């Protein structure tokens with residue numbers, strides 16, 4: 001029998017050679033745990049993320065906007081399902097994952113604890129929140145764990161549609177009446193900083209970063225991704241005549257990047273710890289949706305049971 005050290009060396013050699021780790025392969029317990037935490041957090045974010053936008057489906061300003069938003073929110077539900085399935089390949093069951101979300105033990109992206117107050121927020125969410133998600137997820141298409149990487153490839157295709165539909169809402173409002181332009185600016189003002197916080201704490205305070213990079217779960221740090229997002233998004237705001245709400249924002253010729261102001265990390269931690277504007281409401285909505293859907297799960301199980309019984313009877317006769 002091989003000792004642990006040898007197994008770990010072989011595992012790291014595979015990672016270094018860009019060979020994907022698959023569910024039945026040996027993996028260090030810490031790698032498995034990190035992935036379960038990250039993939040389930042990601043899955044929870046997808047389904048909690050349906051709530052702030054779901055809030056506007058009935059009030060979308062035209063049939064076209066309604067159809068697009070409905071499709072987008074449905075995509076997010078699908079992303080949640082791929083990701084729960086990817087997490088399950090690591091030997092955890094879905095009930096445990098859902099319970100951890102409902103009890104508050106598991107986290108989801110803090111951005112979804114902010115309220116969606118006006119229609120323009122649908123534009124800002126698609127443009128900025130899905131935009132930030134893409135930065136992170138494009139990197140994850142090459143993550144070392146096979147099922148997660150493959151789920152991400154498909155998810156990324158849909159996310160780029162989400163980002164564009166949001167930007168198109170912002171573009172339309174920014175070219176509209178002064179009141180519409182004001183709404184677009186207001187939405188940008190409120191969603192800008194929480195979007196930058198989506199990349200997580202600064203590298204200096206991020207406890208999981210180092211091993212995640214060594215194992216190629218992540219290939220870029222929180223701060224690198226955040227910088228990328230700022231560099232890509234500021235010109236998009238300028239193009240439609242909106243102003244990013246940061247007085248310290250300035251192109252830095254020497255670095256070839258934008259410099260930007262300090263984030264309010266006290267606010268970030270407060271929201272993570274459950275004290276954001278909508279934490280309580282979001283969890284209540286999720287628990288209610290789960291309870292209201294109990295009959296669907298029961299019916300599906302009863303149907304599967306009946307099918308199995310019938311198949312056994314036919315088998316016994318034959």
Ligand SMILES: [Fe+2]
Pocket residue numbers: 046075076079155159
């Ligand atoms: Fe998504």
Ligand SMILES: [Fe+2]
Pocket residue numbers: 076130133158159162
């Ligand atoms: Fe999305």
